[in-house]
Structures are given as structure tokens and as C-alpha cells.
Amino acid sequence: MSHARADLVDRPIDPATLLAEVASPARGAICSFVGTVRDQHGGRAVTGLQYDCYQAMAERELALIVAEARDRFGEPALAVEHRVGTLMVGDVAVAIAAAHARRANAIGAMQYVIEELKKRLPIWKLEHYADGTREWVGGSSAMSEAAGAAA
Numbered sequence: 001m002s003h004a005r006a007d008l009v010d011r012p013i014d015p016a017t018l019l020a021e022v023a024s025p026a027r028g029a030i031c032s033f034v035g036t037v038r039d040q041h042g043g044r045a046v047t048g049l050q051y052d053c054y055q056a057m058a059e060r061e062l063a064l065i066v067a068e069a070r071d072r073f074g075e076p077a078l079a080v081e082h083r084v085g086t087l088m089v090g091d092v093a094v095a096i097a098a099a100h101a102r103r104a105n106a107i108g109a110m111q112y113v114i115e116e117l118k119k120r121l122p123i124w125k126l127e128h129y130a131d132g133t134r135e136w137v138g139g140s141s142a143m144s145e146a147a148g149a150a151a
Helices: 015-022 055-072 103-120 143-150
Strands: 004-009 029-036 044-053 077-083 085-088 092-100 123-129 134-137
Touching: 004 055, 015 029, 015 077, 015 092, 029 103, 044 055, 055 077, 055 103, 077 103, 092 103
Parallel strands: 004 077
Antiparallel strands: 029 092, 044 085, 044 123, 077 092, 123 134
């Protein structure tokens, strides 16, 4: 069975480590996605952000997303990390490495994971703006479910 790991982390993410984790002579295609904190959102200057989550639910959903990607794309090796806590502009917020013998499977699995993660992962994002204000933005459709379960 090939490698699969998905974690929420409160430390800096090193995408090179994830790529090395899925590399194998049997897997000729390795691809990655790295999402970083932007310096603007909706025309407003961003200085950083805070990611919070409902930990148990987020870990279960992330593991489910990875399992679905492996089922759909021929058991690719996957390593996924999503950061929680305080991040500054330029920090890596999420990284995905996918590897398979075929490029379509590696690319498909990586794309499936990021798209589903953005839709389903119960993570809340509090953006900090240059004008000193803060605002909760974005988030998955699972946010209201998680908020209800946490209450």
C-alpha cells in the first residue's frame, strides 16, 4: 500500500519534506500544491491571519478527503498538511504532495484534495488588515455544522 498522511499542524510547513515523503522509484509523477497567505483580500491589505478549527471534526474530514482521493485516483501516495494558528503574509497555509506512476492520477488526486478541502474542512479564517481591523472570511460549508456541534 502506498503512503498516505494528512495532518493539521501548528508549525511552519515545509513543502519539500512532503514531496520527499511521497517520492519513490515506482512513482514517476509527483506534483504539489502550496497555498500561502496573500497580502490582500477583496482590495484590502492583509497583514496576517489566524486559522482556527474544530480539531476532531477537521481531522476526520481531512482523512476522509484523502481516502476518497486515493480511491478515485488509483492509490496515489499523498502527504497533506494544513496549518492552524497565527500566520503571516507569505507563510504556507496548506501543502499537498501527490505521487503516482501516472501523471493524470497524481494531478487528479492533488486537485481533488485541495478542492474538497476548501469546500468541506471546518476551518475558520480570521484575517488581520493593515488598517487594524479583523474579519472572519471564507470557510467551508462544514463551518455551520462544526459551530453547531461545538456549541
